[in-house]
Amino acid sequence: MTLPDDDNPPETQNLPIDPKIDGLIGEKLRKYYDTLMNEPIPNRILELLRQLEEKENSRQPDRGSE
């Protein structure tokens, strides 16, 4: 494992990226991220949000409309 900030060899900085490869990288990155985003939210987080909502509602009753 390389240390952060020590990992920028000059040849990497100056390397022109093949636009085709760069496009593929961008595509893969988005696909990777989309896969993660499409995972269901785990119950513990949904439960937390439910609790927060209830807490807020009980603190401020009758705040029905804006």
Place this chain on the structure above:
Amino acid sequence: MMSSSPVDFTRHLLEVAPSLRAFAFSLCGNADRADDLVQETLMRAWASQASFQTGTNLRAWLFTILRNLLMSQYRKRRREVEDIDGQFSSRLVSPPEQEGHVAIEDMKVALALLPQDQREAVLLVGASGFSYEEVAEICGCAIGTVKSRVNRARARLAQLMYGPDGGASA
């Protein structure tokens, strides 16, 4: 000072949760830890919602909270983080030409091999869809710094996933 109702605020948190989880997981590579981070982020955001100005960027605000939490964990638990990264690097085994879920796994591993600052920059710009300006604010650095981190990250990803001359051969 809130102009949206509390229910709205919680609903907005729910809307941002999937992308917060994706960001957290991409940064730390561990699902449980990612969800811990998201949970902590949502609690902090909720607790300080009065300080959030409606109309400004809730997504960027939440990402900033999560990113700061992770950075302080990195400082506290540096040794442990290095262990996690060590596991990552030992798993860079699948041939880059394979597609499908293997490609997803490749990206995860390749991201883990980037320095932290480059990893977060390329994720925020290239995957989360933030502007350079927003990322500069989230990471607390100059726009030019963000741009150079993103460029270096993409060049490194090209090398990791397409071989040593990944960027060069045109």
